[in-house]
Amino acid sequence: MRLSRYFLPVLKETPSEAQIVSHRLMLRAGMIKQASAGIYSWLPLGYKVLRNIEQIVHEEQIRAGHIPMLMPTLQSADLWRESGRYDDYGQEMLRITDRHGRDMLYGPTNEELITDIFRSHVGSYKDLPLTLYHIQWKFRDEIRPRFGVMRGREFLMKDGYNFDLTKEDALHAYNRHLVSYLRTYERMGLQAIPMRADSGPIGGDDTHEFLVLAETGESEVFYDAQITDLKFGDRAIDYDDKAQCQAVLEEFTSRYARTDETHDEAEFAKVPEERRRTARGIEVGQIFYFGTKYSDAMGATVADSEGNKVPVHMGSHGIGVSRLLGAIIEASHDDNGIIWPEGVTPFHCGIVNLKQGDAEADAACDALHASLTALGLEPLYDDRNERAGGKFATMDLIGLPWRITVGPRGLKNGVVELTSRRTGESEELPPEQAIAKVAAIYGKAVA
Numbered sequence: 001m002r003l004s005r006y007f008l009p010v011l012k013e014t015p016s017e018a019q020i021v022s023h024r025l026m027l028r029a030g031m032i033k034q035a036s037a038g039i040y041s042w043l044p045l046g047y048k049v050l051r052n053i054e055q056i057v058h059e060e061q062i063r064a065g066h067i068p069m070l071m072p073t074l075q076s077a078d079l080w081r082e083s084g085r086y087d088d089y090g091q092e093m094l095r096i097t098d099r100h101g102r103d104m105l106y107g108p109t110n111e112e113l114i115t116d117i118f119r120s121h122v123g124s125y126k127d128l129p130l131t132l133y134h135i136q137w138k139f140r141d142e143i144r145p146r147f148g149v150m151r152g153r154e155f156l157m158k159d160g161y162n163f164d165l166t167k168e169d170a171l172h173a174y175n176r177h178l179v180s181y182l183r184t185y186e187r188m189g190l191q192a193i194p195m196r197a198d199s200g201p202i203g204g205d206d207t208h209e210f211l212v213l214a215e216t217g218e219s220e221v222f223y224d225a226q227i228t229d230l231k232f233g234d235r236a237i238d239y240d241d242k243a244q245c246q247a248v249l250e251e252f253t254s255r256y257a258r259t260d261e262t263h264d265e266a267e268f269a270k271v272p273e274e275r276r277r278t279a280r281g282i283e284v285g286q287i288f289y290f291g292t293k294y295s296d297a298m299g300a301t302v303a304d305s306e307g308n309k310v311p312v313h314m315g316s317h318g319i320g321v322s323r324l325l326g327a328i329i330e331a332s333h334d335d336n337g338i339i340w341p342e343g344v345t346p347f348h349c350g351i352v353n354l355k356q357g358d359a360e361a362d363a364a365c366d367a368l369h370a371s372l373t374a375l376g377l378e379p380l381y382d383d384r385n386e387r388a389g390g391k392f393a394t395m396d397l398i399g400l401p402w403r404i405t406v407g408p409r410g411l412k413n414g415v416v417e418l419t420s421r422r423t424g425e426s427e428e429l430p431p432e433q434a435i436a437k438v439a440a441i442y443g444k445a446v447a
């Protein structure tokens with residue numbers, strides 16, 4: 001992509017309405033524009049990162065054996081009356097009446113809709129286990145939308161629902177989600193710690209929230225410092241293997257880690273003092289097992305092997321897809337701007353031409369752009385007629401992890417400069433080697 005043809009409305013001024021760094025940087029980098037309180041347009045750069053995050057979520061859910069689908073944003077109030085939540089949900093629910101006077105709502109979550117789909121089509125234990133999920137916009141009329149996409153009113157969520165014959169099977173589904181979430185967040189360059197949480201209006205006994213530690217987080221958290229040493233990494237996992245998934249759950253949840261809702265001073269005191277930490281965290285996901293709460297209320301049963309109708313055991317599992325952009329930026333930025341982890345970056349690398357209009361520099365940039373593109377990478381080439389300082393500032397602000405700088409002086413010696421956004425370190429390399437290095441970082445083979 002050539003920057004001269006792209007739409008990147010960066011702001012020079014720091015927007016005064018933004019209180020936290022991720023919100024400021026998303027506005028300054030031209031990623032989002034507020035449409036009304038807690039509702040945003042996703043401008044091209046922000047949309048790209050949003051799509052990348054969605055893609056990782058999809059890949060990891062599918063890897064875990066969960067099935068993608070799509071449910072609508074608007075739902076009928078009648079289903080919510082069946083579960084009893086139409087009244088319980090209160091003012092966070094945006095209620096809409098259609099032209100026929102029917103009560104509708106903009107879904108804040110989808111337990112009722114998915115349970116209705118399930119009961120309409122599934123009747124036998126032989127069809128289980130089943131986990132369906134979608135990535136869809138939600139609306140919650142938050143009393144205080146703030147911090148940009150962190151606490152929006154309209155926000156994108158991945159929500160998945162498992163249906164199982166027994167509690168044991170449903171807990172395996174719960175564990176599968178925990179494992180898949182660990183992988184998901186790590187691929188985004190994040191450490192998200194599963195913490196014991198409170199189930200709130202969704203109801204249920206077993207629930208963990210995933211928290212990214214950040215000073216600006218809205219949750220107060222208490223944990224054993226040892227937990228921050230845990231990494232899932234790229235170990236192999238068989239998602240059908242109950243014992244393997246259970247072992248991961250135990251490894252990642254056996255140390256003390258709780259939000260203020262479930263915090264227990266007496267339990268916390270058992271952690272050696274030097275390892276006790278109190279901090280703030282951003283909730284980027286939550287998993288629940290809630291048994292037969294919805295299947296009882298809505299009559300979602302299956303015939304077991306003896307032909308008896310039994311209610312299915314369910315759970316629901318959410319990832320805050322749009323909130324993740326804010327969380328990643330909170331965890332990864334410096335004074336000059338965003339530093340995208342390679343896994344979610346909107347462009348793989350930037351190309352800065354120090355002397356636009358210089359025939360040799362222009363040709364070298366075009367060649368780099370073409371070679372990187374041919375390798376399946378997406379470079380962003382700043383081909384504007386601007387001073388080098390301005391170009392560097394834009395690249396730093398939008399946070400591409402790698403930058404190739406091209407100028408007449410370097411080209412005389414046959415080199416360009418490859419710079420890491422994270423470390424600021426540069427090295428001079430012949431263009432082919434710079435390409436090979438960037439390709440290797442993103443796991444692309446150079447022919």
Ligand code: ATP
Pocket residue numbers: 109140142149150151152153154155156157283284285286318319320321322323
């Ligand atoms: P919170 O406690 O932050 O209000 P929640 O616990 O009510 O969130 P869940 O129902 O668990 O939210 O939703 C799943 C995920 O969706 C959350 O972990 C969070 O990452 C994200 N999410 C929830 N509410 C919002 C919001 N208003 N804006 C952006 N993301 C949100």
Ligand code: MG
Pocket residue numbers: 209283285286
């Ligand atoms: Mg939650």
